[in-house]
Amino acid sequence: MRIDQLDVVLRARSGWEAVELGTALVRRHARAIWAPILLLGLPVFALVNALAWWADAFGWAWLLMWWLKPVFDRLALYVMSRSIFGEAPGVLQTLRAQRQWGWSGFWGYLGWRRFSPLRALLLPVNLLEGNPPEHRGARRRAIAGGAFGHAVLLAATCMAFELVLVAGCIAAVFLFVPFELLSDSWRAAWAMVRDDTPAWALLGLNLVFWLSATLIGPFYTGAGFGLYLNRRTEMEAWDVEIAFRRLRDRLQQAAPLLVLALVLAWPGTAVHAQSADADAPSLEQLLDDAEAEAETDTRDAERPTATYANDPTNTAAGIFGTDEVDTAGFRQAVQRAYEDPLQSPTRQVSRWERIDHDAAKKEKKKPDPKDADTARKRKGPLLPAQIAEWMLWGLVGILLVILVVTAPRWLRWLRGDGARRRSTVSAVVEDDITVPQEVPPDxxxxxxxxxxxxxxxxxxxxxxxxxxxxxxxxxxxxxxxxxxxxxxxxxxxxxxxxxxxxxxxxxxxxxxxxxxxxxxxxxxxxxxxxxxxxxxxxxxx
Structure with missing residues (x-):
């Protein structure tokens, strides 16, 4: 499959987003889908109803049209499978393609798989992939594994929409009946359905069933096709493959520029390498230098260690060669050298240590003389607050006394055994209307x-x-x-x-x-x- 030429954006979607993708494809190519369905469906509908009328089985024509719905689903699937590559087929092209396209794996959907709720999801497996018969079962199980619930709910929802359309069309007939005649029309319609339904009523009912299936069927097929595309995107990582293919195309377009840059940069690199080789020492020189350094290190290691404090050469006269030497500047320079952070680096290390809680509590319990002084200073302003608190407590006491005194009055009402006022219901006076059987002349x-x-x-x-x-x-x-x-x-x-x-x-x-x-x-x-x-x-x- 040429997935790099797809006209839709492939990415990992949820189940209902995939359903919306399929219905969007149906809406985009509505004319290319419904035109061949109507051109093929109208003759088939007329032929089926004519045979049913001839066989005196008019009521079963709708069942045969319902059973042939996968034939019309093939048309919608063919259009969408070509349209996603930007090649929407024409009406006649779609009808001509049905003679040879996908019949080898289709007959099961007119037989034992007709009642499967996964028909819209699994129909592309048989018609589009072209797998041999022995591999189709495993392929169908793999496709249905992650979209089973969405496919079942999709089938139930589309069936409910078809029933609503049929009921709405039947109820719309009675909207044109006057209100005064509505009850009589309902009784007449029920008697007609129950006793002997005329042929025109059965033909109209079959037409309503076929039109509702024709309207909802492409949306059902398109939503199942969207679930199928989403499952293949999840299983085969189509979105990742498309991203790599686009990256390859961009790199192929930039390849001439990269080759040109390498060609331009190659001579300068060669000249620089030659000059560097001319200045560099040879391998024999490097080996001789390494041996000389090793001998020097060995002699230094074998030299006896002397104490610098007792060494006479470790004095100012021994170093500078004269007795009168001012070493103050030298000592200051040495002091500044030692104070340099790079010579004596320091670092700060922080670590956590356990605090003794008992000691901390004892320290908190110790009275602070500053706190005592602060409390004595604030003692004056606290007096009005204490007076207000006493007044509130007094008010609460008065309320409690009032409740205790009035308890005999409200306690019975609270328990529900007190006397209640009952409103007297006035008696309804009925005026019997008696009309004489024979009307008087006056x-x-x-x-x-x-x-x-x-x-x-x-x-x-x-x-x-x-x-x-x-x-x-x-x-x-x-x-x-x-x-x-x-x-x-x-x-x-x-x-x-x-x-x-x-x-x-x-x-x-x-x-x-x-x-x-x-x-x-x-x-x-x-x-x-x-x-x-x-x-x-x-x-x-």
């Missing part, structure tokens, strides 16, 4: 009577019940027992008169405010509503 008059008696909810319930009957007659449609307000509103749209539809919606709104929110209309609003209903729906007065 519903407005009866509602006014109930309103005057202080039963507003009963009055509004009666108006709502009578309005529902009048609406059902005018819409010419029977309502089921226990129909909700929403169902009544949908039926009211069949009334031909717009004023009737608006009035019925107004009644339903007032009734809902009163029944569910506890917001009752005032007397004028109630009277206006009752009069309008009586006049519009022609109730008897």
């Amino acid at each position: 519903a407005a008059a009866r509602a006014r009577a109930l309103w005057q008696q202080g039963r507003p909810r009963q009055a509004l319930a009666l108006l709502y019940r009578a309005s529902v009957d009048s609406m059902s007659e005018r819409a010419q449609m029977a309502l089921p027992p226990g129909a909700t307000e929403a169902q009544c509103l949908r039926v009211s749209r069949r009334m031909p008169d717009a004023a009737d539809r608006s009035l019925f919606a107004r009644v339903v709104r007032v009734w809902q405010y009163a029944a569910y929110a506890g917001r009752l209309p005032d007397d004028d609003a109630f009277e206006s509503l009752a009069s309008t209903l009586q006049q519009q729906f022609r109730w008897r007065g």
Whole structure:
């Protein structure tokens, strides 16, 4: 592999940094990856679903497309393996290369290795390295040894993303359903799935599964390829090898300059060496000098030792040859010579010694007269501090006395057995709403009577019940027992008169405010509503 031509920076990364490297490669070459996948996937999807429809097994088409995902992973891996060398292949080039590229080590991923969570990590071993079959097992174990956990978590994460995309696409269909029809749409969809799902619904579900796998699959393959590159960098030290290769290239570029410098420096060096050889003594002269020095040392060693103090030649007259010699300057020069640090060098040596702790404690216990004088001088300013301390202690005593005196009051409360005040809960008054099964012909008059008696909810319930009957007659449609307000509103749209539809919606709104929110209309609003209903729906007065 030409690792010196890689277009990515190889270095020792953590597992998740390697995953990010793979996804970055997918984003950089997105068009070159997804274009061949869509061109190959669309015909395969159409063929598989057509065969499933012909065999009356439409629900199994998605399983076959899921099983063929490694075929499409090959396309993404081929593009990335060429793109890292700066040679991104074209769409047609990628599709043509699939006829002969890597099929010998691929069939296992459509068989027993299809359920392996390490597929994205180990697929490059079979397709890119070209190892013989007997060596692939050991190679796969070596690659997976340091990235097993990251590969498993990567597979689980990508599977979760695919499920989220499928659930989101299904839920997006119900976003376009009106809120009033949502419950009915859910029931209809569940009945359709449970009893007999139509072919168009199965085809749409298969399409959603295939699109989600097509969107997430390249990221899964790219992240596994990043883990593969990181493992090879760790095992084979690619980053170190690349650094040495770059160093070699720099040295090769500087080699002509080094050769030129040596050529220029060589003649001067030769001339200098020749002149040095001419001035240097010969070997025979050096041997003669060494023998003469050895004989001199031997004679000095055999000479008897004399005491310089008794030697007459060791005097000033013997040294200088005359009796009248001023030796003061000579003695000063000798004194300065002895005072020279180089003649009598000194050094400072520090060492640690154990201190006797008992002796140190005794020395500390000895009273110092200076400390006594200082204490006597400070005795005056310490008096206010002592007074303040006494006052604080007195305050603490007073607090203790107060606690002891009031103990019967707070001790029971502290223990939890004292009498506690309990707030009286007011009883909830419930107003049962009873609506007659048959609405009286004078519903407005009866509602006014109930309103005057202080039963507003009963009055509004009666108006709502009578309005529902009048609406059902005018819409010419029977309502089921226990129909909700929403169902009544949908039926009211069949009334031909717009004023009737608006009035019925107004009644339903007032009734809902009163029944569910506890917001009752005032007397004028109630009277206006009752009069309008009586006049519009022609109730008897």
